[in-house]
Amino acid sequence: MIRYTLRRVVLFLFTLWLLTLFLFSLNYFFPGNPLTNMTGIADSSSEAYRLAAEQRYFGGTIIEQYGGFLQQLVQGNWGQSLVTERPVFEDGLTALGASLELSLLAMLVAFVFGAPLGIYAAIQQRGLLDRVIMGTGLSAYSIPVFWLAQLCILLFAVKLGWAPISSQINPLYDVPTTTGAILIDISISDYEFKQAALRDALHHLWLPVAVLAIMPLTMLMRITRNAMLDVLSHNYIRAARARGLSETRILLRHSIPNSMQPVVRQLGLQFSMLMSNLIVTEVIFNWPGVGSWLVKAIYERDYPVLQAGLLMLATLILFVNVAVELFHAWRYPQVRKELYAEH
Amino acid sequence: MVIQRFWLVVGCCCVVAACSQPDEQPEPLRQGLVYCAEGNPESFNPQLGTSGTTIDATSAQLYDRLIDYDAERQQFEPALALSWQALDDGKRYRFELRKDVEFHQTQWFTPTRRFSADDVLFSFNRWLNPDHPYHSVGGGSYPFFNSSGLIHLIERIEMIDSHTIDIHLAQADSSFLANMATDFAVILSAEYGTNLLQAGTPEAIDRQPIGTGPFRFVEFRKDISIRYYRHENYWRKPPGIRQLVYTITPNANKRMLKLLTGECDVIPYPLVDKLAELSTDTEIEVQSAVNPNIAFWAFNTERPPFDQPLVRQALAHAINRPAIIQTIYDGNARLATGVLPETSWAFSEEDQTYPFNPERARALLAEAGYADGFSMSIWAMPVQRAYNPNAERMAELIQSDLARVGISATMVTYEWNTFRRRLANGEHDSVLIGWVADNADPDNFFRPILSCAAKESGNNRANWCDPAFDQLLIDAISATNRDQRVNLYQDIERAITQAVPLVPIANSLRFQAQRADIEGVELPPYGGLSFRRASRVQEQPQQTPEPAADAVKEQP
Numbered sequence: 091m092i093r094y095t096l097r098r099v100v101l102f103l104f105t106l107w108l109l110t111l112f113l114f115s116l117n118y119f120f121p122g123n124p125l126t127n128m129t130g131i132a133d134s135s136s137e138a139y140r141l142a143a144e145q146r147y148f149g150g151t152i153i154e155q156y157g158g159f160l161q162q163l164v165q166g167n168w169g170q171s172l173v174t175e176r177p178v179f180e181d182g183l184t185a186l187g188a189s190l191e192l193s194l195l196a197m198l199v200a201f202v203f204g205a206p207l208g209i210y211a212a213i214q215q216r217g218l219l220d221r222v223i224m225g226t227g228l229s230a231y232s233i234p235v236f237w238l239a240q241l242c243i244l245l246f247a248v249k250l251g252w253a254p255i256s257s258q259i260n261p262l263y264d265v266p267t268t269t270g271a272i273l274i275d276i277s278i279s280d281y282e283f284k285q286a287a288l289r290d291a292l293h294h295l296w297l298p299v300a301v302l303a304i305m306p307l308t309m310l311m312r313i314t315r316n317a318m319l320d321v322l323s324h325n326y327i328r329a330a331r332a333r334g335l336s337e338t339r340i341l342l343r344h345s346i347p348n349s350m351q352p353v354v355r356q357l358g359l360q361f362s363m364l365m366s367n368l369i370v371t372e373v374i375f376n377w378p379g380v381g382s383w384l385v386k387a388i389y390e391r392d393y394p395v396l397q398a399g400l401l402m403l404a405t406l407i408l409f410v411n412v413a414v415e416l417f418h419a420w421r422y423p424q425v426r427k428e429l430y431a432e433h
Numbered sequence: 434m435v436i437q438r439f440w441l442v443v444g445c446c447c448v449v450a451a452c453s454q455p456d457e458q459p460e461p462l463r464q465g466l467v468y469c470a471e472g473n474p475e476s477f478n479p480q481l482g483t484s485g486t487t488i489d490a491t492s493a494q495l496y497d498r499l500i501d502y503d504a505e506r507q508q509f510e511p512a513l514a515l516s517w518q519a520l521d522d523g524k525r526y527r528f529e530l531r532k533d534v535e536f537h538q539t540q541w542f543t544p545t546r547r548f549s550a551d552d553v554l555f556s557f558n559r560w561l562n563p564d565h566p567y568h569s570v571g572g573g574s575y576p577f578f579n580s581s582g583l584i585h586l587i588e589r590i591e592m593i594d595s596h597t598i599d600i601h602l603a604q605a606d607s608s609f610l611a612n613m614a615t616d617f618a619v620i621l622s623a624e625y626g627t628n629l630l631q632a633g634t635p636e637a638i639d640r641q642p643i644g645t646g647p648f649r650f651v652e653f654r655k656d657i658s659i660r661y662y663r664h665e666n667y668w669r670k671p672p673g674i675r676q677l678v679y680t681i682t683p684n685a686n687k688r689m690l691k692l693l694t695g696e697c698d699v700i701p702y703p704l705v706d707k708l709a710e711l712s713t714d715t716e717i718e719v720q721s722a723v724n725p726n727i728a729f730w731a732f733n734t735e736r737p738p739f740d741q742p743l744v745r746q747a748l749a750h751a752i753n754r755p756a757i758i759q760t761i762y763d764g765n766a767r768l769a770t771g772v773l774p775e776t777s778w779a780f781s782e783e784d785q786t787y788p789f790n791p792e793r794a795r796a797l798l799a800e801a802g803y804a805d806g807f808s809m810s811i812w813a814m815p816v817q818r819a820y821n822p823n824a825e826r827m828a829e830l831i832q833s834d835l836a837r838v839g840i841s842a843t844m845v846t847y848e849w850n851t852f853r854r855r856l857a858n859g860e861h862d863s864v865l866i867g868w869v870a871d872n873a874d875p876d877n878f879f880r881p882i883l884s885c886a887a888k889e890s891g892n893n894r895a896n897w898c899d900p901a902f903d904q905l906l907i908d909a910i911s912a913t914n915r916d917q918r919v920n921l922y923q924d925i926e927r928a929i930t931q932a933v934p935l936v937p938i939a940n941s942l943r944f945q946a947q948r949a950d951i952e953g954v955e956l957p958p959y960g961g962l963s964f965r966r967a968s969r970v971q972e973q974p975q976q977t978p979e980p981a982a983d984a985v986k987e988q989p
Contacts, residue, residue, distance in 0.1 A: 174655045247694045254696050256687070261658050261678040262465035264651075286459035376687075378657060386656065390848060 094419055094429055102412045109404055113397045114159050120393050128159065129169035130178065130394040142169075169394040171387075178398045182380070186402055187270025188258065189379030193368050195295070196302035197361060204307040205353060208314025209346060215319060223311065231308040235367045239301045239374045246297055253297040256376035260294075263287040270378070298375045305367055306360040313356050317349040351422050358414035362407050465676035466951065466967055469688050469697035471816050472849050473655055473681055476571060477642040479617050480560055483576050483881070483892060484853065485818060485869060485961065488616045489701070490679055493963035494661055495537075496619035496644035499528055499553070500610065502872060504958045509610055513548065513620055513645065523605035528553075530596040535666040536622045537649035541641055544624060548645055550592045555623035557590050557600075567626060570635045577617040577871070580887035581608075581880055582910075607918075608910055611872035616960040620645060647672045647965040656681050673953070673968030685817055692717060692946055698969075699954050701962075702817040703946035706763055716949050722956035724943035725776045725870035726820040727769055727878065730811075730831070731894035731935040732863045738803060739862065745933040747797035748863075749787035752834045758939050761827050766941035771926040772878050774940035776958070778915070779875035779922040785930045786937060794838045806839030812856065812864040815846050819943035820867035827865055827938075857891030864894050865938075872959055875922050876910050883934060895934035902928055 117127040126132055129142045143149070145167075146158035162168070168178040207227075211220040233241075247255045258272040259265065265272070265281050272291045281287060321327065322345055330340050369381030376382065384399030386392070419426050474490040475482045482488075499514040511517075514528040534548035559567045560575035561584060578584045586606050591599040602609060612618065625643040629635050642650050645668070648661035659679040663672050680697070682688045689704055691697040705719060732739040732748065739745060758766050767775065771785035798804060813828035814821070821827065828844040835842045847855060856864060870877045880887065885903050887893035905928060909921040929935070945956050953966035 176655075243690070248690055251694065254694050255690055256682075256696060257657075257680070260462065260696070261467060261660070261680050262461045262676055264461070264660065264676070283459050283461055286461070290459075376682075 091420060091426060094426065095416060098412050098416055102408055105408055106405065109401065110160060110163065111156075113401060114156050116397060117159075117393070122393075126172070127393040128397075130172045130175070130392075131170065132172060168398050171395050172392045173390050173395075178394050181383070181395075182398045182402055184267050184270030185378060185380045185383045185399075186406075187274070188272070188377060189270075189368060189372065189381060190406075191271035191273065192295075192298060192302060192372070192377060192379060193361075193364055195299045196368075197306065197357075197364060199299060199303040200306035200310055200360070200364075201357075203303075204310030205314045205350075207307075208311040209318050209341075209349070211311070212315045212318035212322065212349075213341075220315075224315070227308040227311050230304050231312075233304075235301065235305065235370050236374065238304060239298075239371060242297060242301055243374070254294050255297075258294055258378065259287060259291045263290060298371055298377060301375075302364065302367055302371045306364055309360055309363075310353060310356065314349065314353050317352045318345060321345045321349045351418075351425070354414065354418050354421065355425075358411040361410045361414070365403060365407055461676065463969060463971065464674060465678065466674045466698050466954075466964065466969065467678050467680060467696065468962075468964070469682040469691055469700045470659075470679045471685075471688070471701055472683055474653075474659070475850055475853075476639040477650065477653070478571065478621070478639040479619055479961075480556075480575055480578070481571050481639060483617075484849075486816070486849070488961035490659060490961075491642070492616035492619060492961045493646065493965065494648045494677065495642050495646040495650060496621070497534075497646055498614060498616075498618050498620065499530075500614045502611070502614040502959060504873070507873070509614055513553075517610075520599075523609075524602050526600045526602070526609065527593070528598050528600070530598065531668065532596055534645050534668045535664075536625070536645055537643050537664055538666075539641070539643065539649055539651075541637075542622075542625050542628065542643050544622065544643075546624060548620070549595045550598050551595075551623045552620055553598050554590055554592055555626055556619065556621045557587070559621070560584065561587055561590070566630055567635060567638065571639045574890060576887075576890040576892050577615070577881065579890035580882070580884060580892050581612055581877070582606075582884075582886060583609075583612055585886075604911065605913070606910055607913055608872070608874040608876045611874040611877070615871040617871065647963075648677055669965070672965055674964070677964050677967075683816065685822075689946075692948070695948065697948075698951050699945065699947040701945055702819065702822060703944055704822075705765065705944055705946075717946055718949050719944060719946045720956055721765075721942045721944050723776050723958060724819045724941065724956075725774050725873075725878075725958060726818075726867055726943070727772055727774060727940055728766075728820040728865070728867035728938045729769075729772070729935040730863060730865050730938060732933070733859060733861050733894075733896050734934055735859060735896045736862060738801065738807060739809075741801050742932055743797050743801035744803065746787065747794040747801065747803075747838070748835070748840075749933050749936045750790045750794035750797065751838045751840070752831050752936070753789040754786070754936075754938055755789070757827055757830050760830060761821070761823050762939060762941055765944075766939040769937035769939050772929060772935075772937050773875055773922065773926065776940075777870075777873075777875050777878070779919045781919075781923055781926075783923070785926045787930075787933075791834075791838050798838065798840075806841065808841040808843070809835075809862040810845045811842050812845045812852070812861040812866075814849065814852060814864075814866055816849050818867060819869060820939070820941055821865065822941075824865045831865070856894060859896050861894075866894055870959060875918070876906070879922075879925055880906055880910075883929070897932070897934035899932065902932075 117124045120127045123134065125143055125146065125148055128146065131139045131142055133139060145162060147154040166179045168182065170177055207223055211223045214220040243255050246252045263283065265276055265279055265287055268275055268278065276284060276287050276291055327340060327345060330344055369385060371377065372379045372381035373385050380399055380402050383395065387395035387399055419429060470486065470490060472486040474487040475484055476487065477491050477495065479488055479492040497513050499512060500517065501510045501512045503510050513531055513534060515531050517526055517528045519526055530550060530553065532547065536544040536548065538544060558565045560578045562568060586602055586609065588601040588603050591601065593599055621638065622643045626638060629637050647664055647667050649664045651660040651662050653659045658681065661677040663675050665671060682691060685702065685704055688697060688700045689707060692700045703719065732745050734740055754768060758768055769786065773780045798806065811828045811831060813824040817823065825844065825846060832842045832844065846852065868878065868882050881892060883893060883895065883897060884906055885898035888896055888898045905925050909918055909925060912918045912921060943956055947954060950970045952968050952970055954962065954964060957963065
């Protein structure tokens with residue numbers, strides 16, 4: 091396991107390093123002054139510019155400049171936005187908080203609903219409910235997110251009035267932004283109308299979470315069903331039945347735990363897909379997360395923000411994938427055996 | 434089986450919890466108002482810009498002026514100045530100032546004294562006097578004061594005592610008071626200015642503003658929101674709402690949806706016909722107001738071939754304005770007959786424009802030496818304004834009209850603040866933009882947009898500077914007799930028709946939509962929006978006395 095963990099971590103770090111190399115070179119490929127692209131300081135006669143040039147060794151060779159770039163990156167000194175002149179790292183953290191809240195909740199919903207539905211469908215294989223679940227699953231899976239979001243907005247927000255369509259909370263609730271994740275922000279603040287604000291935040295949250303969860307939910311449902319069917323056809327299940335174990339016990343002790351193995355492996359992949367949908371969802375619902383931050387930076391050619399957005403999303407996806415793989419290998423010894431080719 | 438039932442129940446609970454609405458509105462919602470603005474303000478000081486978005490967001494909310502203009506009664510009203518009089522044949526104006534005016538108290542500034550003549554001197558000298566420590570802070574360009582000629586008109590400001598000032602003019606000017614009442618002539622705090630200079634952060638004066646207005650600034654998050662709180666010690670009756678939030682929503686469609694879902698209480702420039710389709714109930718009200726505006730197509734007269742009047746006349750003949758108006762304004766606008774709109778007292782019925790005539794256009798082009806046409810760019814502004822709800826669509830229509838006379842045009846657009854900056858640099862061939870008057874004087878339609886001074890300050894979209902035309906403008910403001918001035922403005926209109934630095938397109942109504950429970954957000958014909966009198970009508974109070982409503986009345 092140690093060997094495997096090391097290998098994964100080294101691969102993770104190597105990919106990150108390649109990413110920083112890529113981001114560093116972007117500064118030179120973008121039009122304009124590389125240092126301005128990097129730090130967002132446009133006025134080349136200012137003291138701040140001179141200081142930044144010194145910190146990033148802009149008199150030296152390209153290797154030294156890369157060293158300076160890396161050093162500042164690690165220290166959290168990511169420059170300022172070309173448009174708003176606000177520090178990129180700080181803004182990025184709150185944006186990341188907002189994105190994480192949305193995506194983790196969506197992932198949770200997808201898992202909590204997708205896996206049981208898949209199990210249910212597998213037990214009812216070829217039954218009416220199985221067909222209904224898989225049919226709706228397939229059609230929901232084939233609707234693109236931007237379209238689904240618009241449909242949901244029209245139905246739930248405009249026609250039924252069940253949900254608002256933009257941002258995390260009614261702006262009249264003056265909750266200070268600390269982490270960016272609105273539920274946490276409300277909980278840790280000493281705001282006077284906490285209860286009402288929390289209700290309002292949930293009211294804003296449910297529709298984007300639902301929209302975002304649909305795709306991974308249907309995927310997990312199908313994967314779980316297939317895994318479950320596979321497990322159920324194994325001899326040990328038949329043996330358990332023969333020994334007279336109750337169906338519930340077989341389900342809880344044998345088939346569900348074993349069928350979760352391929353499902354867990356899929357979580358990382360699903361998270362990556364979720365991230366691309368996250369960008370679309372954030373833009374449509376005006377969610378102040380990394381996705382809408384990145385898209386806006388692309389429109390406004392705000393290079394420091396663009397790099398930060400790329401770095402954050404890519405790191406997040408990499409990190410989650412490595413974490414899932416490690417968990418998978420740790421939780422399921424048979425996977426580890428396959429990896430080390432031991433039998 | 435048990436597990437599945439369990440999840441079903443959990444699911445139902447979640448959905449129900451999410452959908453159930455609280456019966457009673459919590460206090461922040463009852464005591465607040467959300468305005469969905471169409472864009473970000475450029476700064477929080479209206480002295481520095483001319484964009485309507487900035488004015489709507491700042492001027493009437495954060496600041497007061499010496500005098501106000503009441504458009505209904507067509508007269509000036511006292512504001513920070515209790516009274517004023519013209520002396521020395523209109524070359525000197527004396528203002529008596531109010532003594533009970535408090536400045537905003539915020540986290541970054543606590544005023545130690547009330548409003549006095551020092552503040553007027555500070556605010557005016559900032560744009561008047563190039564040696565003033567704040568003159569070059571925030572760019573040092575004061576487009577309104579430059580192009581309206583105030584910078585040259587006011588010779589100096591003299592403090593008589595702590596609450597009396599004299600403004601000395603270079604010559605008598607009939608538009609002086611009108612300019613004093615515009616949204617640009619705001620009063621800042623001199624004490625705050627001094628504090629910031631000592632702290633070494635003078636730029637903060639336009640970012641963390643302090644004024645005397647009905648609301649105080651709390652925070653601004655670009656592209657997200659602006660937050661204001663009520664100024665509790667406001668010298669007039671404080672506003673009926675405690676909190677005012679502007680959420681930045683550039684997309685007109687989204688603004689409309691947010692109004693329908695109740696996330697916006699008031700929205701500017703609604704898509705009127707679509708809104709009528711979607712709102713079947715009485716929750717939404719649409720207001721329209723006559724707006725003294727003009728949409729025009731200006732040519733950059735410094736760039737060939739637009740430096741030739743023949744080419745400009747040809748282009749004016751080439752476009753089908755009635756068809757454009759039908760498509761873009763949906764019947765809510767009037768075909769412009771000149772630069773002045775119908776609402777101005779100097780307006781005349783005489784049509785000063787070029788009729789749609791492609792043959793004539795082609796002949797004029799041939800005469801100018803462009804028989805084979807040329808290619809050009811049409812800049813279309815990215816935001817909706819009262820005078821033009823959809824400049825990009827208009828540019829497309831003009832594009833196809835031009836193609837018929839052999840000119841190939843491309844449309845160009847940028848984010849609004851970038852757009853304005855590049856326009857000021859003169860990077861365009863032609864632009865679709867417009868003008869909304871700041872005051873009732875007809876002069877406001879010409880000097881701020883077509884004079885040589887306007888060209889210098891970057892507001893003359895045609896980059897057109899003709900000394901003879903400037904002389905006409907000066908004659909018109911020096912005249913005191915109204916009939917005489919009407920005639921002079923007709924001459925000015927004719928001069929514009931001759932030279933065609935711009936093609937007037939339409940005068941339109943300004944629209945605003947709001948939730949039915951909002952009161953007191955009126956559309957003023959001149960200048961920006963004001964939320965001073967805004968309030969939310971409470972629906973049948975369930976519990977007897979509303980504590981919040983009482984708090985309002987207790988204010989001094």
